[in-house]
Amino acid sequence: MxxxxxxxxxxxxxxxxxxxxxxxxxxxxxDLNAIFPKGELGPAENFTGKAWAYSMVPNDTTYNTLVGNVYFEPGARSNWHIHPAGQILVITDGVGYHQIKGQPRQTIKKGDVVKCPPNVMHWHGASPDTGLQQMYIISNTEKGIVKWLHPVSDEEYSKAN
Incomplete structure (x- = not known):
């Protein structure tokens, strides 16, 4: 026994x-199925949490376009910022949020395309539980690339509207 x-x-x-x-x-x-390498850790003064950037098409005078990838760890997000010529985001994996100042926060996920209009304050980042992979396209870089502003507050990040 x-x-x-x-x-x-x-x-x-x-x-x-x-x-x-x-x-x-x-x-x-x-885990997310990354298409591109993780890249370099983004500066803490522009992000809450960890966001990793990988440059794919550097800016030049022929194309005047930047293309890259950003991976946001769960809960990470950009500061509010402005692109003088606008920005296009192609969500390649994960779940996150995007918000244009004065509008409700939107949930974004794999397959979504987001257009950030020129000179409009906005932010984007991962959801609290899932990371976010996004490819960014910034054209007409001769107008400028990005103006970083203040962090997104926890209240703004959490507010579903």
């Missing part, structure tokens, strides 16, 4: 370890 209890205990322990490992693998497999 003593050996039977030990055998049952051992089987239960092995089963629980196996389940725990499967759960961890499921969590890991639910």
């Amino acid at each position: 003593k050996y039977s209890l030990i055998a049952v205990f051992a089987l239960v322990t092995l089963f629980s370890i196996s389940c725990d490992t499967q759960e961890k693998q499921q969590v890991a497999s639910s």
